Structure formats: structure tokens, C-alpha cells
Amino acid sequence: MRTTLISTALLLLAQLAAAWPGTVHKHGNVCTVIPSVDGSDDSQAIVSAFKQCRTDSTVRFENKTYHVDRVMQTTGLRNVTVDLKGTLLWSTDIPYWRNNSVPLGYQNQTVAWIVSGSDINWTGHGYGTFNGNGQPWYELSHGISDVHGRPINLVLRNVTDSVFEGLRFVQSQFWTMAIQSSENLLLENIYINSTATNNASTINTDGVDTFYSNNITIRNWSVTNGDDQISLKANTSNVVIENCHFYKGNGIAIGSIGQYLGEYEFVANVTANNVTCVDSQYGAYLKTWTGGGGGTGYLNNLTFTNLIVSNITQAVAAISQCTTYINATGGCDTSRFQISNITWAGATGTVANKYIAQFQCSGVEPCPGISMSDIDVQTNVSSPVITCSNLVDPTGFDCTDAA
Numbered sequence: 392m393r394t395t396l397i398s399t400a401l402l403l404l405a406q407l408a409a410a411w412p413g414t415v416h417k418h419g420n421v422c423t424v425i426p427s428v429d430g431s432d433d434s435q436a437i438v439s440a441f442k443q444c445r446t447d448s449t450v451r452f453e454n455k456t457y458h459v460d461r462v463m464q465t466t467g468l469r470n471v472t473v474d475l476k477g478t479l480l481w482s483t484d485i486p487y488w489r490n491n492s493v494p495l496g497y498q499n500q501t502v503a504w505i506v507s508g509s510d511i512n513w514t515g516h517g518y519g520t521f522n523g524n525g526q527p528w529y530e531l532s533h534g535i536s537d538v539h540g541r542p543i544n545l546v547l548r549n550v551t552d553s554v555f556e557g558l559r560f561v562q563s564q565f566w567t568m569a570i571q572s573s574e575n576l577l578l579e580n581i582y583i584n585s586t587a588t589n590n591a592s593t594i595n596t597d598g599v600d601t602f603y604s605n606n607i608t609i610r611n612w613s614v615t616n617g618d619d620q621i622s623l624k625a626n627t628s629n630v631v632i633e634n635c636h637f638y639k640g641n642g643i644a645i646g647s648i649g650q651y652l653g654e655y656e657f658v659a660n661v662t663a664n665n666v667t668c669v670d671s672q673y674g675a676y677l678k679t680w681t682g683g684g685g686g687t688g689y690l691n692n693l694t695f696t697n698l699i700v701s702n703i704t705q706a707v708a709a710i711s712q713c714t715t716y717i718n719a720t721g722g723c724d725t726s727r728f729q730i731s732n733i734t735w736a737g738a739t740g741t742v743a744n745k746y747i748a749q750f751q752c753s754g755v756e757p758c759p760g761i762s763m764s765d766i767d768v769q770t771n772v773s774s775p776v777i778t779c780s781n782l783v784d785p786t787g788f789d790c791t792d793a794a
């Protein structure tokens with residue numbers, strides 16, 4: 392009788408405890424995050440787990456749903472394994488996120504979760520999931536590019552010598568990821584899918600954007616979204632993209648870049664190999680701001696090999712120095728951003744219109760070293776079109792029209 396009472400009381404207590412927001416169980420150097428049972432916020436428990444197991448440790452998520460209602464910053468990690476078996480589900484409290492998401496420090500974007508550290512091994516086993524619950528954000532943005540405070544789901548900032556693998560990202564609020572001031576990263580076996588449940592636009596649901604980062608390998612990703620699958624931006628170097636499948640969206644983007652007056656920016660030494668783009672706007676394309684952006688710098692030594700395209704809606708390859716917002720000044724011939732040594736070698740498949748390539752370089756900064764070879768792509772016309780302006784000694788192709 393007495394034991395029954397006690398165990399009933401204990402059970403009640405346990406249930407009460409479980410109804411509280413998430414908690415952390417720490418055993419040795421393993422911190423396991425226990426989610427609340429009533430769906431209340433688990434973000435503070437998650438932050439606490441990363442604090443308690445910041446070095447030489449493991450942070451573990453069970454195969455359960457964790458609710459993330461608040462901004463998280465988990466920094467200073469060193470030699471940490473993150474074992475994500477569950478789903479992190481972000482709240483849709485739009486006013487909260489718009490007021491509280493953290494500045495990225497570039498392009499006025501903001502962030503829901505910032506991770507920093509070195510020697511991180513983050514594994515999702517192919518099912519650990521980030522669910523940004525993006526549908527209300529897609530409806531809010533009405534196809535408008537930038538709604539201030541619409542957060543990037545995950546930013547890796549000052550992360551070095553780390554591996555992120557086997558992760559799923561669905562319904563990202565905005566860009567899925569950004570990689571900022573980071574080096575020596577491998578991101579492998581990653582599934583991203585931001586698809587609206589109605590006809591709302593998923594503009595700006597980029598897969599990943601990079602800034603001030605070096606030596607990044609992106610391997611075996613599947614990305615379905617409504618914007619750039621990969622976008623390499625300011626001061627990105629030595630990137631390998633391989634064995635990826637991209638659906639819808641825009642394809643591989645370099646830029647946009649050159650937005651800020653007085654800034655000198657670059658992207659250099661990039662290879663993309665064996666990337667399949669289905670129903671995308673481009674295979675791989677480069678975009679810089681007009682002189683109205685005012686930034687200078689260069690894109691150099693970018694190579695795209697073995698692209699497989701299907702139903703591409705713009706062109707396999709493209710360069711545009713025309714990026715601008717409404718009323719920004721400067722025409723397409725005003726960009727002082729230098730583009731050189733860009734190669735597309737090997738492409739097969741189909742485009743849905745007449746364009747193989749659209750190369751529009753700036754009149755004041757023409758592009759040397761533009762090359763295409765082994766482009767075996769069906770268009771919907773018998774004489775495919777390659778438009779060009781301001782190329783210097785292009786190799787492997789003939790321009791058919793002015794850009």
C-alpha cells in the first residue's frame with residue numbers, strides 16, 4: 392500500500408518534471424537532451440547541453456521531437472560529437488523571430504541558431520532533422536526577396552576542422568545554412584527540402600551561403616528549394632562540390648557579390664563535379680552587382696565538370712554582372728568586378744529553351760578565360776543560342792548572339 396502510494400507519487404512527480412521544458416542528463420562526458428513532453432520550449436536545455444558538454448564530449452539528441460522557440464547560440468565547442476537522432480522543430484512565432492533573431496553581420500540577414508567551435512563531428516545518421524516550419528514564412532514573404540528578421544536556420548560561424556553529415560533540413564524559414572568565417576569543413580550526405588504546401592513562393596530558401604570561408608567540401612547533397620542550392624559569396628576559397636542532386640531552385644550560384652561600395656571581395660578555386668540539376672534555372676551561374684553596388688574584387692578559377700541537367704529553364708552556364716535592387720544605380724556595363732578563368736567542361740541533358748549559355752560581362756571589366764567544352768545538351772531549337780558580351784578570347788565555343 393505504502394509502496395504503491397510512494398510509487399504513484401513518484402510517477403506523478405516524474406510526469407510533472409517531464410512536463411517542464413526540456414532538461415539535460417549528464418553522464419560523464421555525454422549530455423543527453425531530454426525534450427519536454429508537453430511540447431514546450433527545449434531551446435534552453437539544448438543551449439545548456441552544449442554548455443555542459445562544450446569540450447571533449449558528446450551532445451546527444453534522442454529520437455524525439457525537440458521544440459525550438461528561442462534563438463540559440465552554442466559557441467566555444469572543442470572536440471564535440473553531436474549525435475542527432477531526433478527532430479528539431481522551430482516555432483512559427485513570427486513576431487518573436489523577427490525581433491530576436493541574431494544578426495549575421497552581412498547583407499542584413501539574421502539567424503536562428505549560431506554554432507561555433509573546432510573539431511565538431513555532427514552526425515544525423517541520415518534521419519536527424521532540422522525542421523524550420525517554414526510554411527508561414529513562405530506565405531509572409533509573398534515572393535519578396537527580403538523580409539527583415541526572417542532567419543537563416545543554422546549558421547556555422549568560426550567553425551574549423553569539422554564534419555557535418557547525415558543531416559536532413561526541411562522547410563527552412565529562409566536560407567537553410569550559412570557558413571561564415573570557417574575553415575576545413577566537410578558537409579556530407581545532407582538532404583534539404585523546402586517545399587511550400589501551397590503555391591506560396593519559396594524564394595530565398597537557399598541551401599547554403601558561404602562567406603569568409605576556406606576549404607569546404609560539399610558532397611552528396613540533395614537540395615530541393617526555391618532559390619540558389621549553393622551560393623558561394625564574399626571571400627570564399629577552395630571549395631569542392633561533388634555528387635549532388637539539385638531539384639527546382641536556381642542551381643549552383645557564385646555570388647551575388649560586389650554589393651558594397653568600398654569592399655573588395657573574391658571567390659576563388661572552386662570545383663563542382665558530377666552535379667545533377669533537375670527543373671532548375673541554371674546549372675552553374677555567376678552574378679555580380681552593377682557598379683551601383685560599387686564593390687570590387689574578383690571571381691577566378693572556378694571549374695564546373697560533368698554537369699547533368701534536365702529541364703533547365705534558363706541556361707546551363709551563365710554570367711551576369713547585372714544584379715541590382717529597384718532603383719540601385721548603374722547599368723550592366725558598370726560593374727568593376729573582375730571575372731576570369733571560368734570553365735564548364737562536360738555537360739549532358741536538356742534545357743527547356745534555346746540557351747546553352749548566357750554570358751554578360753561588364754563593359755568596363757571584360758572577362759578573360761571563359762571556356763566551355765563537351766557540352767552535349769539538347770535544347771528546344773536546332774541551333775542553340777550562346778549569348779555573349781565583353782568576353783576576351785573565349786575558348787571552346789562560338790557566341791551566337793549579343794548578351
Ligand SMILES: *[C@@H]1O[C@H](CO)[C@@H](O)[C@H](O)[C@H]1NC(C)=O
Pocket residue numbers: 420446447448449470
Ligand atoms: C576528444 O574527446 C574524446 C571524448 O569524447 C576523447 O576521448 C578524445 O581523447 C578527445 N580528443 C582529443 C584530441 O582531445
Ligand SMILES: *[C@@H]1O[C@H](CO)[C@@H](O)[C@H](O)[C@H]1NC(C)=O
Pocket residue numbers: 454518
Ligand atoms: C524514431 O521513432 C519513431 C517512433 O517515434 C519510429 O517510428 C522510428 O522508426 C524511429 N527511427 C529510428 C531511426 O529509430
Ligand SMILES: *[C@@H]1O[C@H](CO)[C@@H](O)[C@H](O)[C@H]1NC(C)=O
Pocket residue numbers: 499539
Ligand atoms: C536592416 O533592415 C532593417 C529593417 O528593414 C532596417 O531598419 C535597417 O536599416 C537595415 N540595415 C541595413 C544595414 O541595411
Ligand SMILES: *[C@@H]1O[C@H](CO)[C@@H](O)[C@H](O)[C@H]1NC(C)=O
Pocket residue numbers: 508509549
Ligand atoms: C574562433 O574560435 C577560436 C576557437 O576555436 C577562438 O580562439 C577564437 O577567438 C574565435 N574567433 C572569433 C573571432 O570568435
Ligand SMILES: *[C@@H]1O[C@H](CO)[C@@H](O)[C@H](O)[C@H]1NC(C)=O
Pocket residue numbers: 472474512513514554
Ligand atoms: C563521427 O562520429 C561518427 C559516430 O558518431 C563516426 O562514425 C564517424 O567516424 C565520426 N567521424 C569523424 C570524422 O570523426
Ligand SMILES: *[C@@H]1O[C@H](CO)[C@@H](O)[C@H](O)[C@H]1NC(C)=O
Pocket residue numbers: 552553574575576577606608
Ligand atoms: C581541408 O579540410 C579537410 C577537412 O575537411 C582537411 O582534411 C584538409 O587537410 C584541409 N586541407 C588543407 C589544405 O588544410
Ligand SMILES: *[C@@H]1O[C@H](CO)[C@@H](O)[C@H](O)[C@H]1NC(C)=O
Pocket residue numbers: 584585586613615638
Ligand atoms: C521534397 O518535398 C516535397 C513535399 O514534401 C516532396 O513532394 C518531394 O518529393 C521532396 N523531394 C525530394 C527530392 O525528396
Ligand SMILES: *[C@@H]1O[C@H](CO)[C@@H](O)[C@H](O)[C@H]1NC(C)=O
Pocket residue numbers: 611633634635636665667
Ligand atoms: C555522381 O553523384 C551521384 C549522387 O548524386 C552518385 O550516386 C554517383 O555515384 C556519382 N558518380 C560518380 C562517378 O562519382
Ligand SMILES: *[C@@H]1O[C@H](CO)[C@@H](O)[C@H](O)[C@H]1NC(C)=O
Pocket residue numbers: 629630659660661662692
Ligand atoms: C584552381 O583551383 C584548384 C582547386 O579548385 C587548384 O588545384 C588549382 O591549383 C587552382 N589553379 C590556379 C591557377 O590557381
Ligand SMILES: *[C@@H]1O[C@H](CO)[C@@H](O)[C@H](O)[C@H]1NC(C)=O
Pocket residue numbers: 628629659660
Ligand atoms: C588558389 O589556388 C592557388 C593554387 O593552389 C593558390 O596559389 C591561391 O592562393 C589560391 N587562392 C586562394 C584565394 O586561396
Ligand SMILES: *[C@@H]1O[C@H](CO)[C@@H](O)[C@H](O)[C@H]1NC(C)=O
Pocket residue numbers: 639640670671702704743
Ligand atoms: C520544368 O521545370 C519547371 C520549373 O521548375 C517546372 O515548372 C516544369 O513543370 C518542368 N517541366 C517538366 C516537363 O517537368
Ligand SMILES: *[C@@H]1O[C@H](CO)[C@@H](O)[C@H](O)[C@H]1NC(C)=O
Pocket residue numbers: 717718
Ligand atoms: C524608384 O525611383 C522612382 C523615381 O525616382 C520613384 O518614383 C519610385 O518610387 C522608386 N521606387 C522605389 C521602390 O523606391
